[in-house]
Amino acid sequence: MGTFTIERDGDLLTVVVDGQLVVGNRAEFKQLVFDEIEAGARRVLIDFSNTGYIDSSGLGALVSLGKRVREQGGALRLAGLNDDLRTLFELTRLDTLFQLHGSRADALAGF
Template sequence: MPFDIIEKKDDIVVIVIPTRLDASNSQDLKDIIAQKVGEKKFKFIIDLSNTEFVDSSGLGAMVSKIAHCRANGGDVKIVVTNDRIKEIFQITHLDKVLKEYTNADEAVAAFNES
């Protein structure tokens, strides 16, 4: 799989996305999230800092289990540094649903504050 998965303390799962998140790999992301949710892990950080392109299937994969995570005391947070990716989140209004951070450490800290 093209994703790096980093497990942090407090059951926080960081998933580092490659340069593209699209129809060719979005199902892999959904499968990873579903597997971790099955392991009772509900805190996710989707790290898009290396990502240059996201399509609608990639966006769908990111939010596929968000309601389930939130219902179990978790959440999905994103790391976004690319302005084009930020614009996609603004256009789709996902910036209202997913909290954006500039790096994974900042997102981990936000989980620990809540």
């Protein structure tokens, strides 16, 4: 399915999604990031460079995380989406809700 690796540098949280972000692991993903936001993360970067696909549950989890971090005065950015994943965000118009960046370096610029 998918696994998550987190890196924390001050208030910057980076989460790398390896594999899928889907109904079977979205609860684990959400809790992981919510806990980090609770612990002070305010800049949240999700790196999808190693991600296969995301289903509607995964997309929904991202929407919730975006809301939560904004409520705390922070921001969420997404990086490393391939053409397939971008297609999903465009179909669901979530490309208008999130900042999508080609690479982690692009996402970190000015973050």
